[in-house]
Amino acid sequence: MSETVAAPITARPAGARKTLLLKTIGALALGVVVFLLPLYLSSQYLLVLMWVFTGAVGAMGLTMLIGQAGQLSLAHSFFVLVGGVSYAVYASPGDKDTIGFGLPTLLALVLAVVTTGLVGALFAPISGRLRGIYLGVASLSLVFLGFWLANQLPSIAGSASSGRYAPSLKLPGFDFGEQNPSLYVLNVEIGSAERSFWLFAALTALAYVAGRGALSGRVGRGWRAVRDNEAMATVMGVSVVRQKATAFAVSSAYAGLAGVMVVWWYSGLMKPDEAVDFGTYGTTVAISYLAMCVIGGLGSLGGSILGAAIVFGLPQLLPLLNGSTSAGSLSGTAFTPVVITNLIFGALIVLIIMFEPRGFAGLGQRIVRLVRR
Amino acid sequence: MTATPAAASPPAATRNVKPLQIEDISVRFGGILALDSVSFTVAPGTIHALIGPNGAGKSTCFNAITRIYPLASGRILLGDNDLASVPGHRIASLGVGRAFQNLALVDSATVIDNVMLGRYSLTKGGFLSYAVRAPWTMKSERRHADRAAEICDFLGVGQHLHRPAGMLSYGDQKRVDIARALAVEPTILLLDEPAAGMNASETAEMSELIRDIRDELGISILLVEHDMGLVMGIADRVTVLDFGRRLADDVPAAVQKDPEVIRAYLGSDDDERQETP
Incomplete structure (x- = not known):
């Protein structure tokens, strides 16, 4: 009970250095693998992985909001839409039909993320007052609002029939959309698909690292305190209202980045949905994001990547494995890839809630513990 | 301020x-x-x-x-x-530091993470500075974490720093709760039923601890x-x-x-x- 320790007391665990070394080696190895993947995979598989990365970035935002800050949101696809539209408006030059500023694409990307974050913060007066399923349902209304607005304002969001185009990312001296400058790695030409794959992987890594840093620090502690006990959080000096707003803003900013990635994934096409329940930004997608978070384990950033691999990856991957590239060839059967995926992740959600409510993240922790033992 | x-x-x-x-x-x-x-x-x-x-x-x-x-x-x-x-x-x-009657710890978080919450108002830094791991933010984070560990040690839970708080015994969780209240560096510590649910020997230890806190920190x-x-x-x-x-x-x-x-x-x-x- 008293201070009897001679050595200076530190908060670092005993094997911290070794763990850090292992983690660094692991991250480097993963980096090399991801870097080399485009050399071995054809572009259709790269597209699947890019779609997974897009989902992962969005799901990371949502899992932080739900799992760490304790706020349910069903509006994630709305914020994805806001991100995509903002990027299109900032980055494309605009013409007689559409408004556009033609800003440098990197700046447009940052601005789109910030804008979406701010739109999320605007929802704070509502998100701060509602809890649980009430907040979920209230936020769902944003998806409908977004659908309606996007269809009302074709000069901003693009028309629902033909959409609008936004440029791909161009860094000074490197263009992610075209072969400029042309680049060869191990005699494989790095075309636009390969470049975009690297870009998507890098953005996902960035989103993960950023989220990880924030969650393990002061911000994450504040969120978890608000999630578990608001009175306690207040007594410890956390402004509950402010942290709830911050969490919503950060979550939305992640969705905004995912929105920009969606536009890039469609080769720059920003097209609003023609129906609210089905499409790229509709209610189904909002639920899909929630499913990713639950499957991955609420609050786990790594888990949301796995969740995205299942929810976003499978419907894209199954037709490829089936040996056909067009969805049409499967139209004769009731078991389309989408249906199969829905069955898989529906079953997964039931199993996870029954046996491991912490999702894949919880399973991972169990495995780590078994290995260490 | x-x-x-x-x-x-x-x-x-x-x-x-x-x-x-x-x-x-x-x-x-x-x-x-x-x-x-x-x-x-x-x-x-x-x-x-x-x-x-x-x-x-x-x-x-x-x-x-x-x-x-x-x-x-x-x-x-x-x-x-x-x-x-x-x-x-x-x-x-x-x-003002406060420990709670019905253990208001974040069960899934580690002991040190819980106690670091007490440093919340002593530290700065929002999402971005932690996201990019700004050197000054990380430096202050380490400094405060060391102080939090020191407080845990004073409370006798120093050996549990990296275990989830929810896995500790009831008595230890009480101590973590008090450690978090002390991490605020309070001049007055509010203790809400610190001995509730404890047996005679645990209660005796607790009263000794409370006296130690007053004597060593000089706080009310x-x-x-x-x-x-x-x-x-x-x-x-x-x-x-x-x-x-x-x-x-x-x-x-x-x-x-x-x-x-x-x-x-x-x-x-x-x-x-x-x-x-």
Whole structure:
């Protein structure tokens, strides 16, 4: 009970250095693998992985909001839409039909993320007052609002029939959309698909690292305190209202980045949905994001990547494995890839809630513990 | 903003411990007056116990001081600062630390993470500075984590730093809760039933710990407790509440003899046999 320790007391665990070394080696190895993947995979598989990365970035935002800050949101696809539209408006030059500023694409990307974050913060007066399923349902209304607005304002969001185009990312001296400058790695030409794959992987890594840093620090502690006990959080000096707003803003900013990635994934096409329940930004997608978070384990950033691999990856991957590239060839059967995926992740959600409510993240922790033992 | 001791480990002696003056506070829930013009003063560096039968208003009083419940009237002065006039989340930075009755820990988070929450108002940095791991943010994070570890060690939970708080024994969780309250670097520590649910030997350890906190940190402690042995053993002064009103406010020996307290609170002769040190 008293201070009897001679050595200076530190908060670092005993094997911290070794763990850090292992983690660094692991991250480097993963980096090399991801870097080399485009050399071995054809572009259709790269597209699947890019779609997974897009989902992962969005799901990371949502899992932080739900799992760490304790706020349910069903509006994630709305914020994805806001991100995509903002990027299109900032980055494309605009013409007689559409408004556009033609800003440098990197700046447009940052601005789109910030804008979406701010739109999320605007929802704070509502998100701060509602809890649980009430907040979920209230936020769902944003998806409908977004659908309606996007269809009302074709000069901003693009028309629902033909959409609008936004440029791909161009860094000074490197263009992610075209072969400029042309680049060869191990005699494989790095075309636009390969470049975009690297870009998507890098953005996902960035989103993960950023989220990880924030969650393990002061911000994450504040969120978890608000999630578990608001009175306690207040007594410890956390402004509950402010942290709830911050969490919503950060979550939305992640969705905004995912929105920009969606536009890039469609080769720059920003097209609003023609129906609210089905499409790229509709209610189904909002639920899909929630499913990713639950499957991955609420609050786990790594888990949301796995969740995205299942929810976003499978419907894209199954037709490829089936040996056909067009969805049409499967139209004769009731078991389309989408249906199969829905069955898989529906079953997964039931199993996870029954046996491991912490999702894949919880399973991972169990495995780590078994290995260490 | 008041200047808070941002240095990693301010020596106890330099902590400017001020009296906590509760002046005529009332708390109202609808038509019920839960606290009726209660006044008392916690003198610097003393252990002050708040006792009373169930429903007397002890916890309400705590919740009023920490601004969880709004005051109907009255003032709460810590030195010159009126706690009632600042938002609830600013209380911690004014030097008020509170441990909770029903363990309000984040179970899934590690012990050190829980205790670091106490450093919240002593540290800065939002999402971005932690996201990019700004060197100055990380440096202060490490400094504060070391201080938090030191506090855990003082509380006797130093060996559990990296275990999830929810996996600790009840007694250890209580200690983590107190460690978190101390991580605020408070000048007054509010303890809500620290010995609740503990057996005799654990209670004895707890009372020793509370005395250690006062002696080594030199801070004031305001304590709500049902265990009369503990209260009479360590309290420098006792305030008795009953039905939201103050019944007595004196040294333990005098309170024990107060006929009104005996009638309202201790009730039978049985309870009078409390040993004093």
